[in-house]
Amino acid sequence: MADNSETKKTGQLNPPASAPAAGNPNPSNVNKKKEVDRMRRRFLWTFLWGYLGVNFLMFLRYFFPRALFEPPTTFNAGYVADYSLGVDQRFLQSNRCWVVREPGRLFVIFAQCTHLGCTPDWEQAQNIFHCPCHGSEYDSEGINFAGPAPRPMDRCHVELDPSNQILVDASQRYIMDPAAGTNQFNDPGAFIGA
Numbered sequence: 001m002a003d004n005s006e007t008k009k010t011g012q013l014n015p016p017a018s019a020p021a022a023g024n025p026n027p028s029n030v031n032k033k034k035e036v037d038r039m040r041r042r043f044l045w046t047f048l049w050g051y052l053g054v055n056f057l058m059f060l061r062y063f064f065p066r067a068l069f070e071p072p073t074t075f076n077a078g079y080v081a082d083y084s085l086g087v088d089q090r091f092l093q094s095n096r097c098w099v100v101r102e103p104g105r106l107f108v109i110f111a112q113c114t115h116l117g118c119t120p121d122w123e124q125a126q127n128i129f130h131c132p133c134h135g136s137e138y139d140s141e142g143i144n145f146a147g148p149a150p151r152p153m154d155r156c157h158v159e160l161d162p163s164n165q166i167l168v169d170a171s172q173r174y175i176m177d178p179a180a181g182t183n184q185f186n187d188p189g190a191f192i193g194a
């Protein structure tokens with residue numbers, strides 16, 4: 001009976017035990033908010049580190065310029081006596097050249113198809129150069145006879161140094177272009193008498 005009189009005095013009921021007190025938020029809501037904050041922080045840190053990482057990689061990229069490493073254009077090809085008759089491929093990988101020795105002369109073909117610039121293959125069994133890109137074919141002197149290549153492959157400058165070794169300069173070329181009436185294959189420097 002004392003409890004009823006107390007209720008009547010204040011005119012209010014006590015809040016249920018499960019309801020959060022005023023100014024004291026629901027713990028499950030607090031946990032949810034913490035979780036959202038944690039995820040938001042994680043996202044921001046991930047974004048920040050990703051941004052910094054990409055910028056760091058771009059910074060490092062400056063130390064590795066996009067330079068094309070061309071093979072050296074001049075090289076010593078040894079003595080004429082080092083070559084037997086035919087096409088020699090020893091400088092193909094390093095200098096993109098074939099050394100060709102024939103009775104009476106030695107010359108150097110620059111290994112570049114005159115159609116669109118691919119490197120042809122030397123087909124020893126057929127005694128021809130064959131371009132894998134569009135099928136141009138050249139004889140053992142680099143003269144085109146099939147496919148879309150418009151002219152023979154170029155030849156490189158060759159000369160003998162004072163010790164009689166062959167010096168090749170692939171930046172200096174001799175061309176034959178029948179359509180233009182040009183033939184530099186017999187010019188001095190286009191071959192060595194051998």
Ligand code: FES
Nearest residue numbers: 113115116131134
């Ligand atoms: S590049 Fe050689 S045939 Fe086209």
